[in-house]
Amino acid sequence: MKLRRVFAIAALVLLPFVLAAAAVVGVLFARQGGFAPYRVPHGGGRAVAGDAATIARGEYLARLGDCVACHTTRGGAPLAGGRAFATGIGTVYSSNLTPDRDHGIGDWSADEFAHAMRHGVARRGPLYPVFPYAHFAGVSDADLDAIYAWLRAQPASDFVPPPNRLEAPADSRRALIGWRMLYYRPDQTAPLDPSDRGRYLVEGLGHCAMCHSARGERGSLPPEGHFAGGVIPGVGWYAPPLDSVQLQRYSEQQLADYLRDGTSPHGSAYGPMAEVAYASLRWLTSEDALAIARHLKQIAPSPLRPQPTAVAAQTDASGKGADVYARACADCHGKNGEGENGAYPPLRDAVAVTAPDPINAVRMVLYGGMEVTTTGNPRPHSMPPFVQQLDSAEVAAVVNHIRRTWGGQDSRLTDDDVDAMHGIVID
Numbered sequence: 001m002k003l004r005r006v007f008a009i010a011a012l013v014l015l016p017f018v019l020a021a022a023a024v025v026g027v028l029f030a031r032q033g034g035f036a037p038y039r040v041p042h043g044g045g046r047a048v049a050g051d052a053a054t055i056a057r058g059e060y061l062a063r064l065g066d067c068v069a070c071h072t073t074r075g076g077a078p079l080a081g082g083r084a085f086a087t088g089i090g091t092v093y094s095s096n097l098t099p100d101r102d103h104g105i106g107d108w109s110a111d112e113f114a115h116a117m118r119h120g121v122a123r124r125g126p127l128y129p130v131f132p133y134a135h136f137a138g139v140s141d142a143d144l145d146a147i148y149a150w151l152r153a154q155p156a157s158d159f160v161p162p163p164n165r166l167e168a169p170a171d172s173r174r175a176l177i178g179w180r181m182l183y184y185r186p187d188q189t190a191p192l193d194p195s196d197r198g199r200y201l202v203e204g205l206g207h208c209a210m211c212h213s214a215r216g217e218r219g220s221l222p223p224e225g226h227f228a229g230g231v232i233p234g235v236g237w238y239a240p241p242l243d244s245v246q247l248q249r250y251s252e253q254q255l256a257d258y259l260r261d262g263t264s265p266h267g268s269a270y271g272p273m274a275e276v277a278y279a280s281l282r283w284l285t286s287e288d289a290l291a292i293a294r295h296l297k298q299i300a301p302s303p304l305r306p307q308p309t310a311v312a313a314q315t316d317a318s319g320k321g322a323d324v325y326a327r328a329c330a331d332c333h334g335k336n337g338e339g340e341n342g343a344y345p346p347l348r349d350a351v352a353v354t355a356p357d358p359i360n361a362v363r364m365v366l367y368g369g370m371e372v373t374t375t376g377n378p379r380p381h382s383m384p385p386f387v388q389q390l391d392s393a394e395v396a397a398v399v400n401h402i403r404r405t406w407g408g409q410d411s412r413l414t415d416d417d418v419d420a421m422h423g424i425v426i427d
């Protein structure tokens with residue numbers, strides 16, 4: 001009797017907490033889209049035009065979405081999946097998108113495909129956000145259908161990508177429902193208007209924000225970090241903010257050319273941006289490139305973006321960094337970091353020297369880089385690796401020198417910092 005009373009009182013006391021918890025769960029579940037994302041349409045559905053013009057349009061759009069680069073592993077069949085993506089919680093492998101009925105998406109209807117692209121949920125459950133569905137969500141029906149038609153026209157492959165290697169509880173797709181409740185807010189992104197072409201491509205298929213935004217907890221992309229720049233998780237390179245301040249030094253035309261050519265008088269694409277330029281952006285029509293450039297140059301700076309630093313340019317002309325620079329770098333990048341137009345990028349105001357994080361500069365000096373080959377840059381220039389020629393103290397000194405002198409960064413790297421950045425796997 002006594003015990004029952006204790007339970008009754010305990011239940012009464014706890015009830016409000018249980019109800020409050022249920023209400024919170026309900027609200028969070030509604031905010032990630034409610035039940036709709038989990039109702040995956042199977043089979044049947046409407047027919048999609050598969051004429052040559054639609055397929056060609058689909059190919060162009062798929063290039064902007066970079067589907068092939070992410071869905072192909074080195075040496076593997078195109079679109080058959082298996083490329084590994086390192087994330088904070090383990091490795092996720094891309095899936096087979098070829099028309100193979102058993103191993104690809106051969107038996108998917110156009111509706112099922114559009115659903116996965118819009119909601120990030122497939123038959124097998126919610127998909128990991130390395131698949132940029134949050135960005136693809138705003139792509140028009142007509143464009144998704146064209147991509148679907150193009151995918152159907154590609155050769156089938158029965159390749160089976162390796163299973164994901166993830167830590168518990170993230171290894172369960174159900175756990176992704178929890179992640180979505182905490183971090184996925186489809187209602188906070190304004191719908192995309194295809195007639196606003198630049199914005200439509202940047203925020204949609206281009207999924208530029210996937211790399212160029214500041215990350216929140218557990219790989220999330222909070223709206224306040226949109227295009228604020230940041231270090232890309234799993235990859236380690238720093239991607240700069242994309243806004244009117246960052247892109248001030250480019251004219252609209254120069255920026256459009258940078259996207260298509262992978263090079264410009266203000267910088268060349270390297271690291272993950274080189275892959276984006278090579279696999280995706282070099283295919284842009286000149287009109288689309290210009291529309292994108294116009295849009296990018298109008299983006300208002302996010303409050304979370306690093307403020308351009310006010311540190312006065314400090315020269316240490318007598319120091320070790322300046323010595324190394326004069327000896328090893330000035331031939332290409334110029335005595336005053338001005339570069340050589342049409343051949344070597346300037347270091348003044350370059351991404352790697354103005355970035356709050358020194359990782360790009362250190363990596364470039366250690367391992368060098370090669371510009372991408374494009375129609376507009378048929379004979380790309382390259383930078384040699386210095387890992388064999390300079391010791392860690394010299395690398396730290398020269399990176400401090402260029403970041404202080406031309407980037408306004410109060411850079412104080414030591415040889416230990418450089419050692420710690422050695423051997424980072426380069427993708």
Ligand code: HEC
Pocket residue numbers: 061062065066067068070071085092093094095096097105113116117122123124126127128129130131132147164205
């Ligand atoms: C940044 C890399 C990346 C890009 C770009 C990308 N994908 Fe993916 N995609 C993935 C990964 C990784 C998965 C697997 C996710 C998982 O296992 O949850 C995936 C899954 C998918 C799925 C679900 C397949 C299934 O069997 O469940 C579809 C459909 C898909 N992608 C289509 C596309 C299309 C179409 C494009 C181009 C417009 C594209 N993806 C671009 C990485 C990418």
Ligand code: HEC
Pocket residue numbers: 202206207208209210211212232237238239240242246247258259266267268269270271272273274276281292296351
């Ligand atoms: C896979 C990651 C990734 C994606 C996706 C990506 N970028 Fe980048 N981007 C980078 C990195 C890293 C850099 C810095 C290295 C460099 O300057 O090449 C960069 C640099 C740039 C720059 C040079 C900025 C400057 O100040 O010189 C521009 C412009 C740019 N990206 C535009 C875009 C656009 C537009 C898209 C979408 C169509 C995009 N990026 C998608 C990673 C990415």
Ligand code: HEC
Pocket residue numbers: 266267268269270271274324325328329330331332333343344345346347350351352353360361364365368369370371372381382383384386398399402
């Ligand atoms: C043979 C010519 C050459 C030499 C020597 C050279 N570089 Fe470079 N550097 C380049 C080229 C070309 C690129 C663009 C590479 C790319 O796009 O992959 C580049 C890119 C860079 C970048 C990235 C700039 C950005 O836009 O963010 C940095 C930083 C850099 N170099 C620093 C140095 C330093 C420091 C040295 C001396 C230790 C040096 N470079 C020596 C040719 C050179």
